[in-house]
Amino acid sequence: MMENWSVSKRICINCGQKIIGYRDAKGFIKISCPRCGLNMVSKLISRRHERIDVYAPQGNVIDDIN
Numbered sequence: 001m002m003e004n005w006s007v008s009k010r011i012c013i014n015c016g017q018k019i020i021g022y023r024d025a026k027g028f029i030k031i032s033c034p035r036c037g038l039n040m041v042s043k044l045i046s047r048r049h050e051r052i053d054v055y056a057p058q059g060n061v062i063d064d065i066n
Helices: none
Strands: 006-011 018-023 028-032 039-046 049-055
Touching: 006 028, 018 039
Parallel strands: none
Antiparallel strands: 006 018, 018 028, 028 039, 039 049
């Protein structure tokens, strides 16, 4: 059984490092930035809609805007 993996180029929203991930057949990309440790999980919903979940690096917290 062969899976279709496609390359996806991204920029880390935390430090600006160029990173590369691979989209699997279900539309998921799981990327970890080698510079700052930020983790991103992306799910392609439709051709014009993508959901991206961002997880802070280990030991850091996401600051509340309020």
